[in-house]
Amino acid sequence: EAQVTQNPRYLITVTGKKLTVTCSQNMNHEYMSWYRQDPGLGLRQIYYSMNVEVTDKGDVPEGYKVSRKEKRNFPLILESPSPNQTSLYFCASKGQGRAEAFFGQGTRLTVV
Amino acid sequence: TQLLEQSPQFLSIQEGENLTVYCNSSSVFSSLQWYRQEPGEGPVLLVTVVTGGEVKKLKRLTFQFGDARKDSSLHITAAQPGDTGLYLCAVSGAGSYQLTFGKGTKLSVIP
Numbered sequence A: 001e002a003q004v005t006q007n008p009r010y011l012i013t014v015t016g017k018k019l020t021v022t023c024s025q026n027m028n029h030e031y032m033s034w035y036r037q038d039p040g041l042g043l044r045q046i047y048y049s050m051n052v053e054v055t056d057k058g059d060v061p062e063g064y065k066v067s068r069k070e071k072r073n074f075p076l077i078l079e080s081p082s083p084n085q086t087s088l089y090f091c092a093s094k095g096q097g098r099a100e101a102f103f104g105q106g107t108r109l110t111v112v
Numbered sequence B: 001t002q003l004l005e006q007s008p009q010f011l012s013i014q015e016g017e018n019l020t021v022y023c024n025s026s027s028v029f030s031s032l033q034w035y036r037q038e039p040g041e042g043p044v045l046l047v048t049v050v051t052g053g054e055v056k057k058l059k060r061l062t063f064q065f066g067d068a069r070k071d072s073s074l075h076i077t078a079a080q081p082g083d084t085g086l087y088l089c090a091v092s093g094a095g096s097y098q099l100t101f102g103k104g105t106k107l108s109v110i111p
Helices: none
Strands: A004-007 A010-013 A019-025 A031-038 A042-051 A054-057 A076-078 A087-094 A107-111 B005-007 B010-014 B019-024 B032-037 B044-049 B055-058 B061-065 B071-076 B085-092 B099-101 B105-110
Touching (some): A004 A087, A019 A031, A019 A107, A042 B099, B005 B085, B010 B019, B019 B105, B032 B071, B044 B055, B044 B061
Parallel strands (some): B010 B105
Antiparallel strands (some): A004 A019, A019 A076, A031 A042, A087 A107, B005 B019, B019 B071, B032 B044, B055 B061, B085 B099
């Protein structure tokens, strides 16, 4: 089954404790991206990657890091999480030349 | 300034009613997508419209792309509680890589 898998689905952590949210896709898509979704602000892009070892900042990259060492994986790293990073996070992938994106089920992160 | 303006922001209707939601912009797009997001889930693609004036139907949902390819509408006939969710429009940036979303219309259909 074609899918984008994120883990964990839910995470509660404390300020400053490094964390990684994993994302994996099995569709051989070139393009992957991370979004955060907040009430009243909609989906905002954090980082995106056009292929292995190619990443770029989205609209709200501050406080986040990403890596793309393999085509299927695109982890999101928060080196020192802060409460303003409490949000619902989505990973998405898209094939080259295709318009539609496929989303993971989301990770609800709470930083206390 | 938001690239895509969606209206209304919230909509609560009774089962069986018809409704239309809108996605507007001052920019011209080569294509536009509509997604639906249910609580606790990621957005799922409903349709992609490409040609100005294009109309696509998906059961009780009718999607239209404006003639000038700057706006789109989604019309739902005889809404059902299962239609409840957040409806998002989105467009691709240059090179078809980046995807920009509107803030969405949150629809509640009351039985």
